[in-house]
Amino acid sequence: MSAMFLLALQSCSVKKATVNQSTMVNSSLIKIKLQEKKVFNFQNEGISFSNDFPSARLNQLSKVNDSTFNITIAPENKPINQSPWFAFKVWSKGQKNIYVNLLYPENKHRYQPKISSDGVQWETLNEVKLSEEKNQASFKLALSKDTLLVAAQEIIASNQSYQWMDQLARKYSLDKKVIGYSIGGKPIIALNSKKSDGKKIVVILSRQHPPEISGYFAMVQFVETLLGNTRLAEDFIKKYELVIIPMINPDGVDEGNWRHSFAGVDLNRDWIDFKQPETRAVRDYLLTKVKKQDAKVYFALDFHSTYNDVLYTNEDRADTNQPGLTNAWVKGLHDFEGANKTVVKPSGNGGNVSKAWLGKVLNAEALTYEVGDNTPRAYIKQKATKVAEVLMMELQK
Numbered sequence: 001m002s003a004m005f006l007l008a009l010q011s012c013s014v015k016k017a018t019v020n021q022s023t024m025v026n027s028s029l030i031k032i033k034l035q036e037k038k039v040f041n042f043q044n045e046g047i048s049f050s051n052d053f054p055s056a057r058l059n060q061l062s063k064v065n066d067s068t069f070n071i072t073i074a075p076e077n078k079p080i081n082q083s084p085w086f087a088f089k090v091w092s093k094g095q096k097n098i099y100v101n102l103l104y105p106e107n108k109h110r111y112q113p114k115i116s117s118d119g120v121q122w123e124t125l126n127e128v129k130l131s132e133e134k135n136q137a138s139f140k141l142a143l144s145k146d147t148l149l150v151a152a153q154e155i156i157a158s159n160q161s162y163q164w165m166d167q168l169a170r171k172y173s174l175d176k177k178v179i180g181y182s183i184g185g186k187p188i189i190a191l192n193s194k195k196s197d198g199k200k201i202v203v204i205l206s207r208q209h210p211p212e213i214s215g216y217f218a219m220v221q222f223v224e225t226l227l228g229n230t231r232l233a234e235d236f237i238k239k240y241e242l243v244i245i246p247m248i249n250p251d252g253v254d255e256g257n258w259r260h261s262f263a264g265v266d267l268n269r270d271w272i273d274f275k276q277p278e279t280r281a282v283r284d285y286l287l288t289k290v291k292k293q294d295a296k297v298y299f300a301l302d303f304h305s306t307y308n309d310v311l312y313t314n315e316d317r318a319d320t321n322q323p324g325l326t327n328a329w330v331k332g333l334h335d336f337e338g339a340n341k342t343v344v345k346p347s348g349n350g351g352n353v354s355k356a357w358l359g360k361v362l363n364a365e366a367l368t369y370e371v372g373d374n375t376p377r378a379y380i381k382q383k384a385t386k387v388a389e390v391l392m393m394e395l396q397k
């Protein structure tokens with residue numbers, strides 16, 4: 001709680017002009033059951049587990065025998081999509097092998113477990129045994145007195161993302177603004193480049209859905225390519241203002257949620273009603289910015305993850321701010337990919353997802369950039385670099 005209180009205090013010093021939401025945490029808005037965060041000690045076995053860190057999810061833990069443990073993984077609320085995130089720490093007094101059963105009472109295992117000793121380098125565990133119903137995943141862990149992180153994907157909690165934003169802002173002289181607060185009192189931050197006249201904008205969004213790390217990796221690489229020190233990027237950034245909102249659901253990310261916010265809501269289904277402070281912050285910031293600068297948004301990408309790489313586009317319209325841009329951009333990507341082309345699914349221009357609103361209200365060419373859970377991390381970067389380059393070329397034709 002003290003960290004949250006500190007955040008709330010810091011929030012008060014932020015310029016009022018950019019803050020729409022109350023900076024105090026209103027706990028009556030929290031509609032999900034929060035985990036009990038603690039360290040679980042098994043004295044006789046000399047083994048400890050912890051879910052007491054950002055992005056952890058471990059709902060229940062029980063010992064089956066001196067080397068086997070059952071871990072129950074439950075969602076923040078229901079109904080919910082099939083994205084059962086888990087993350088915990090484990091260590092032992094001496095070297096010891098243990099067996100862990102992840103139990104999903106009402107869901108199926110999805111994410112191949114990853115382990116890390118430093119939170120930076122991650123390794124995928126390949127030896128995982130699934131029950132027939134896929135509601136149980138079992139694997140072996142080699143423990144020592146050093147803490148082992150075990151998680152559904154690499155962990156990027158809000159603090160790591162805020163740190164990245166700080167570095168990026170310093171390195172590329174970006175403006176950094178708090179545009180609102182999550183229900184839990186965490187800042188929603190927008191970064192924007194300031195080398196153009198501000199009339200032409202490209203918008204980049206991510207982390208509406210907490211477990212979608214592979215999409216986050218693509219976003220980071222995409223942004224860093226657009227800001228990079230190539231001739232192409234330097235010319236681009238003089239003509240287009242980049243607006244980046246990397247962490248829209250910090251509460252969900254830090255609570256280890258499967259999908260929702262503290263309100264128990266899928267934020268990427270709130271882009272018609274705008275009942276949530278997180279989505280309202282993004283909407284109000286973009287609308288105000290466009291009006292104030294008399295600007296147009298030409299392209300907008302919202303980064304997500306799913307089972308495979310896929311692009312959800314809006315249906316082609318002749319009256320966007322740059323008709324045909326999405327098609328040209330997809331063609332550039334497909335030329336790069338050769339035989340193994342990313343699937344493109346036009347999913348209608350209505351709907352309550354971000355891309356629909358960005359298209360309908362801001363007349364942007366907009367799409368959802370989905371990255372597969374298991375897409376090789378090196379390829380995520382390679383592809384994100386390419387699509388950023390294609391975008392810069394298309395927008396400067």
Ligand SMILES: [Zn+2]
Nearest residue numbers: 209212304305
């Ligand atoms: Zn998503």
